[in-house]
Amino acid sequence: MHCPYCQQPVAEDSAQCVCCGLDLGRVDSVLGIPPVIPSGISDMAKVLSGSAARQIKRALGQFCGRFPQITVAVVLAEAPEVVPLRTWAWWLFNRGNFSAALDKGFMNRDLLLVIDPARRQAALTMGYGLEPFVGPRDLSNALTVGGGALEAGEWADYCQQVLVALDAGLRQIIGRMSQAYGVPVPLLTASPPPAEGAAVW
Numbered sequence: 501m502h503c504p505y506c507q508q509p510v511a512e513d514s515a516q517c518v519c520c521g522l523d524l525g526r527v528d529s530v531l532g533i534p535p536v537i538p539s540g541i542s543d544m545a546k547v548l549s550g551s552a553a554r555q556i557k558r559a560l561g562q563f564c565g566r567f568p569q570i571t572v573a574v575v576l577a578e579a580p581e582v583v584p585l586r587t588w589a590w591w592l593f594n595r596g597n598f599s600a601a602l603d604k605g606f607m608n609r610d611l612l613l614v615i616d617p618a619r620r621q622a623a624l625t626m627g628y629g630l631e632p633f634v635g636p637r638d639l640s641n642a643l644t645v646g647g648g649a650l651e652a653g654e655w656a657d658y659c660q661q662v663l664v665a666l667d668a669g670l671r672q673i674i675g676r677m678s679q680a681y682g683v684p685v686p687l688l689t690a691s692p693p694p695a696e697g698a699a700v701w
Contacts, residue, residue, distance in 0.1 A: 502636055504590035504625070505583075527591045530582055537573055537596030537612070544577035547617050552656035559660040563667055570630070571610045573598055574659055578618045589614040589623035599627065613662060620651055622658070633677075638669045 503510050503517040516523040535544065541556055548556070560572055579588040592598070593612045608627025615622045624639045646661030 504587045522587070524591070524594055527583065527587065528595070531580060531588070531591060534592060534595040535577075537575060537592055537598040539571050539573045539598070542573065542575045542577070544575065545617050547576055547653075547655060555656040556659045559656075559663045563663045566667060567670060569609050571599075572663075573610070573612050575612065575614045576617060576655060577614070579614070579616045585614065585616050585619060585621045586623040586625075589625045593625040593627075611666075613659065615650070615655060615658065617653065617655065620653070622650060622662070624662075633673050634669070638666075638673075642666045642669065 502508065503520060503522055505522045506517060506520040508517065508519040510517050540560065541553060543553065556574060560574065564570065564572060575592065579585050589612060592614065598612060599608055599610045607629055609629035610627045611630065612625045613622065622643050624643055626634060626639070642662050642665040645665040646658040649658040649661060
């Protein structure tokens with residue numbers, strides 16, 4: 501993994517970044533009590549119209565239908581200026597009660613997309629269970645693919661483009677792993693797309 505503040509490599513069992521000293525306790529002392537983050541959409545910034553929220557729900561439903569092992573949350577909120585957005589997203593992921601109590605370590609395959617409408621910035625944070633498969637470059641590519649929509653404030657379009665990029669990236673990863681091992685990969689096996697008209701949310 502990489503430090504969410506200085507971006508230097510950090511050992512997975514390390515509670516603190518050896519380069520900058522970042523740890524959850526230090527961030528807690530700066531940011532205080534975190535909001536509770538449910539799966540699905542949290543529009544704390546109150547920028548989504550009803551149709552935009554429904555568009556994001558559909559995109560989330562399609563993604564989670566293909567990758568049922570992954571729990572996804574989308575948060576739209578104005579992050580505190582005292583920390584970079586990626587640090588705040590990491591803190592929310594770890595302190596916002598987003599992950600189930602049993603989803604610890606490599607059992608955690610949760611994914612959090614945070615969008616700050618005021619900064620026109622976004623960040624992705626994932627659980628340890630995805631890190632062996634999804635690298636920083638994959639996350640960066642997913643975040644930048646919809647940069648035009650992000651800059652224009654088209655939040656639903658941006659979320660949809662990020663999820664489509666993640667979907668494509670995961671399918672490529674699964675394909676490469678399946679070829680390398682000669683067997684289907686059980687941890688991240690993509691389900692077929694749901695039938696037209698099927699409930700996906």
